[in-house]
Amino acid sequence: MSQPGRGAVSQILEGLAAGDRTAVSEALNLVDDRRPEQREAALELLDALAQRPTPHTPYRVGITGAPGAGKSSLLNAVVERLRDSVTGIGIIAVDPSSQRSGGALLGDRMRLSGGARESGVFLRSMAARDRLGGLADATQASAAVLSSVFEWVFIETVGIGQSECEVAQLVDTLVFVAQPGAGDTLQFMKAGILELPDLFVVNKSDTGPVAERTRSELQATLGLLGSADEGEWQPPVLLTSARDRQGIDALLEAMAAHQKHARQSGQLEDRRQNGRVNFAVESLARRYGEYGLAQIGGAQAVAQRLAAPSERSAFALVLELGREIESALTRR
Ligand SMILES: Nc1nc2c(ncn2[C@@H]2O[C@H](COP(=O)(O)OP(=O)(O)OP(=O)(O)O)[C@@H](O)[C@H]2O)c(=O)[nH]1
Ligand SMILES: [Mg+2]
Structure with a gap:
C-alpha cells in the first residue's frame, strides 16, 4: 500500500x-x-x-473480567438499552486468541441483535496475540478515533493482570465482570486488581444463590480494603443476568453515577492525563527503544512535557519528541 x-x-x-x-x-x-x-x-x-x-461528550467504559464471564453478552444487553438514547456506540474488543478478523468474529460472538450495524453501533476487534507490546497505545489510538465519532466507547478485554492495568488508564469507568462461583474473589485478591475497577458486576445471576454469595463475598473483600474516605468513590457490586436482561438498568445507572463522580472529583481529567503520558511513553519507547527515550530525558521528561500547559495534543508531542530523538541519535 x-x-x-x-x-x-x-x-x-x-x-x-x-x-x-x-x-x-x-x-x-x-x-x-x-x-x-x-x-x-x-x-x-x-x-x-x-x-x-466533538458534538458530544465522549465517555469511555472498560469491560474486563475472566474468560467466559459474560462480558460480551453484558455489553450486548447494555448496547440494546443505550443505542436509542446516545449518539453512537463504538466497541473495541481486545481479543487474546483470535487472529485479526476485521470484526466479523466479534460480531458473531457478541450476538448483537437486530441491525446493530445500521443503528450507530461500530465494532472493532483487535488481536492481542500477534503483538509484541504496543497493545495499550494501539487501543488508546483506536479509542481516540471512535470517541471522535461515537458518544460511548466500550473496550472489552479479557484476563486478570496486566491488561486491566493498561485498560484502566484508557477509560473513564472500568467495569469488572465476575463469574458466580467460589474461588474468584481469592483470585482477585492475589492478583491485587481489586483496587482498579470502579464497578463490579457478578453476572449470570440467573444461576441462583451462588451468584448472590459471590456478590456478598466480593463486597466483604472490598470492605477489607478499607473504607473509602469521604467523597471518594465506593465501587458498588451489582448483580446482572445478561441472558435474562436483569440488572441492566441498574448497571447503566451506576455507570452514570460514576461518570458524574469522576468528572466532579477531577478523577476523569487525572486519568486522561495519565493515559496521555502512557501513550506518549509507550509509543516512543516502541519506536525508539529505551535508549532513544533516554536521549530526551526518559519517561519522566515526557510526562513533564505533557504536563506543561500547551495547545498541542499528546499525539503532536509524540511527533515532536520523535524528531528530537532522531536528531539526537544522528548527532552521535
Ligand atoms: N446463564 C447465563 N449465561 C450467560 C450469561 N451471560 C453470558 N452467558 C453465557 O456465558 C458464555 C460466555 O459469554 P460471553 O458473553 O461470550 O463471555 P465473555 O466474557 O465475553 O467471554 P470471552 O470474551 O471469551 O472472555 C456464553 O455461553 C453465554 O451464553 C447470563 O447472564 N446467564
Ligand atoms: Mg467476549
Missing part, C-alpha cells in the same frame, strides 16, 4: 466529521499501522482529532 499523504488524512478527517463508517475503518487501520512510514500520518490524524471539538 502506498503512503497516505496529507490528502488521505484530510479525506479521512472529513469522512469522520460526517460520521462515515468507511472513514472510521480507514482511520482505525491507519492508527494501527505499525509501518514507520504510516506513523506520521497516523499521529497527524490523531492530533487533528484531538484538536477538533
Whole structure:
C-alpha cells in the first residue's frame, strides 16, 4: 500500500466529521499501522482529532473480567438499552486468541441483535496475540478515533493482570465482570486488581444463590480494603443476568453515577492525563527503544512535557519528541 499523504488524512478527517463508517475503518487501520512510514500520518490524524471539538461528550467504559464471564453478552444487553438514547456506540474488543478478523468474529460472538450495524453501533476487534507490546497505545489510538465519532466507547478485554492495568488508564469507568462461583474473589485478591475497577458486576445471576454469595463475598473483600474516605468513590457490586436482561438498568445507572463522580472529583481529567503520558511513553519507547527515550530525558521528561500547559495534543508531542530523538541519535 502506498503512503497516505496529507490528502488521505484530510479525506479521512472529513469522512469522520460526517460520521462515515468507511472513514472510521480507514482511520482505525491507519492508527494501527505499525509501518514507520504510516506513523506520521497516523499521529497527524490523531492530533487533528484531538484538536477538533466533538458534538458530544465522549465517555469511555472498560469491560474486563475472566474468560467466559459474560462480558460480551453484558455489553450486548447494555448496547440494546443505550443505542436509542446516545449518539453512537463504538466497541473495541481486545481479543487474546483470535487472529485479526476485521470484526466479523466479534460480531458473531457478541450476538448483537437486530441491525446493530445500521443503528450507530461500530465494532472493532483487535488481536492481542500477534503483538509484541504496543497493545495499550494501539487501543488508546483506536479509542481516540471512535470517541471522535461515537458518544460511548466500550473496550472489552479479557484476563486478570496486566491488561486491566493498561485498560484502566484508557477509560473513564472500568467495569469488572465476575463469574458466580467460589474461588474468584481469592483470585482477585492475589492478583491485587481489586483496587482498579470502579464497578463490579457478578453476572449470570440467573444461576441462583451462588451468584448472590459471590456478590456478598466480593463486597466483604472490598470492605477489607478499607473504607473509602469521604467523597471518594465506593465501587458498588451489582448483580446482572445478561441472558435474562436483569440488572441492566441498574448497571447503566451506576455507570452514570460514576461518570458524574469522576468528572466532579477531577478523577476523569487525572486519568486522561495519565493515559496521555502512557501513550506518549509507550509509543516512543516502541519506536525508539529505551535508549532513544533516554536521549530526551526518559519517561519522566515526557510526562513533564505533557504536563506543561500547551495547545498541542499528546499525539503532536509524540511527533515532536520523535524528531528530537532522531536528531539526537544522528548527532552521535
Ligand atoms: N446463564 C447465563 N449465561 C450467560 C450469561 N451471560 C453470558 N452467558 C453465557 O456465558 C458464555 C460466555 O459469554 P460471553 O458473553 O461470550 O463471555 P465473555 O466474557 O465475553 O467471554 P470471552 O470474551 O471469551 O472472555 C456464553 O455461553 C453465554 O451464553 C447470563 O447472564 N446467564
Ligand atoms: Mg467476549
